[in-house]
Amino acid sequence: MSEGQACAVIFDVDGVILHLTPPEEAAFFQALELVFGIDDASPDWDSYRARNDVEIVEELIETRLNRPAVPDDLIAFTDKYISLVDVAIRTGEIEVLQVDGIRDVLMALTQMENLIMGLATANLMGMAKMRLRHVGLNDFFKVGGFAEARGPKRQILRTTMAGLQDEKGNPIPKERVVFLGDNVGDVDAGLANGCGLIAFSEDRGKHQKLSDAGATHIIGSHTETLAVIEELLGRSVIG
Structure with missing residues (x-):
């Protein structure tokens, strides 16, 4: 070339x-619980239909809350997830x-x-x-x-x-x-x-x-x- x-x-x-550190992974599931009350999501990323953060959230809403996900769901989850990790990085809890x-x-x-x-x-x-x-x-x-x-x-x-x-x-x-x-x-x-x-x-x-x-x-x-x-x-x- x-x-x-x-x-x-x-x-x-x-x-x-x-x-991807364990505390960062844990924040994903913490956000799910805080926003949707979902506390039994599998930590095995390969257990989901797609290995994609958006589609994992949508799948869990469908299977745990028995309804389709809507755009506001993703906005709420994303805001909480980013906030949790950002604060934890700034306080030294996550590196x-x-x-x-x-x-x-x-x-x-x-x-x-x-x-x-x-x-x-x-x-x-x-x-x-x-x-x-x-x-x-x-x-x-x-x-x-x-x-x-x-x-x-x-x-x-x-x-x-x-x-x-x-x-x-x-x-x-x-x-x-x-x-x-x-x-x-x-x-x-x-x-x-x-x-x-x-x-x-x-x-x-x-x-x-x-x-x-x-x-x-x-x-x-x-x-x-x-x-x-x-x-x-x-x-x-x-x-």
Whole structure:
């Protein structure tokens, strides 16, 4: 690929940029109880129809409250959830933890000519951005797809990719896009959207599962990330 052509690197948030800590997970279920009185939601994210924060809330309202969710439900939940986590971060009860090496990766990518960075996450947009802001990482990302896009991760990634444009407003083709995700749903998303795919997990015990899902570029540390991005984009990150 020509050094001057625009390209993009898209990141999942949890497991790739930030660790999802137990107190952060607990706040999700605390908000459900405070807003809706739902106190028996499963902590197993894979037990829900879709691994998407919006759709999990909607599913729980349908199955526990026996009614369809309405827009005001999501607004009330989002406000409470973000408030709980934001206050807990400010008081020190929750610490937002970066995945080792991610800041160095992002800083290096800012030196790459005509490269855009984006997000594709099943987190609520306000929550993802708030957590990233607390560790000074939000401004790296110019475009994003979030839980509000609904659907599986392949739909969220498609939303992000649809928003990618070069300096002249032209769309950036999928061949010039790399996506970093950490689970089999992310692998499916990358393959379905035809972009470059890096499966990332610090837990090397998960690598076989990622491979079985179809990932061919699997790494366990961000010390490897830039080299694989260079390989997939066919150009140097720096220089």
